[in-house]
Amino acid sequence: MANRDSKIFAIVNRKGGVGKSTTAINLAHGLSRQLLRKDSDGEWEADGHVLLIDFDPQGNCAMALGVERGDADLGELLTGRQTLAEAVVSADREDAGFPRGNLWLIPSSNSLADAKQEVILGNFMKMMTARQSRGEIPLLDVLKDKLGALRERFTYIVIDCPPTLDALSNAVYHLSDAAIVPVKVDYLSAAGAAQHVTDIRQAQTDGIEINIDLIVPTFYVSRQVLDRQILDALKETYGEGRVAEPIPKAQSVAEAPAYQGGATLFEYAPDSPATVAYQSLVERVFNNG
């Protein structure tokens, strides 16, 4: 168990407000908890570390976790102005009663958009001078370089992706082991997810190795007939095995990021049905290796 292969999960959906950040944050925290075990003295010990990377320039993850980001910034890392040690911050908030000793974050800010331009431009210049063939994915080298180093240190890397499908997202897909797609259970969102999965399949045929597309139905209200029908339709479309247990729509999900300056569901509402559903997602991912 200590030697689990490192895994990178991209949480993706081109729509906003479907639960990407919520899923990324709670999956990352849940996995970090899963890696804890009691040693012979009854002390908690971490069998591995988890890194959450906020790829969304809106930078919600640090705030939702109540983490002081300081200067740490994904954009600065990508442009080479920060080292990994400078860009990664601890998500531990033991002082607030939230011990998260093995959870880490690379926060993001709206400078990410500029950084992207800069790295793309740099890649382009390099391409021109080296007269390399066209059609390469810009940014990929940079990301590969950075994420490669991260793989050595973290058992799980969870990437909260922005709702765009640009060069950066493509590069992230390329480097991830699996795409997890939260889908808000309403008719239009489900239709959008179909398009998204088609995009991922296209990426696969283009030689991008991205494994499973696990669909996570979100905002699920089991007593609503339409929600149950859409859940069935998702299973029919993607296969029962690719649809995770639905995450119920729950007030606690929206409240957690404001509790004590930023709590996850496991900290704010351990018994909420939404927390139970996220825990089941965590175990599913954890038990898959």
Ligand SMILES: Nc1ncnc2c1ncn2[C@@H]1O[C@H](COP(=O)(O)OP(=O)(O)O)[C@@H](O)[C@H]1O
């Ligand atoms: N299962 C849920 N039940 C209730 N509210 C939710 C649920 N999942 C997410 N939310 C809320 O919906 C909003 C959007 O979720 P978020 O995770 O930020 O989506 P995205 O990252 O896809 O834009 C947030 O306010 C969040 O707290």
Ligand SMILES: [Mg+2]
């Ligand atoms: Mg988000």
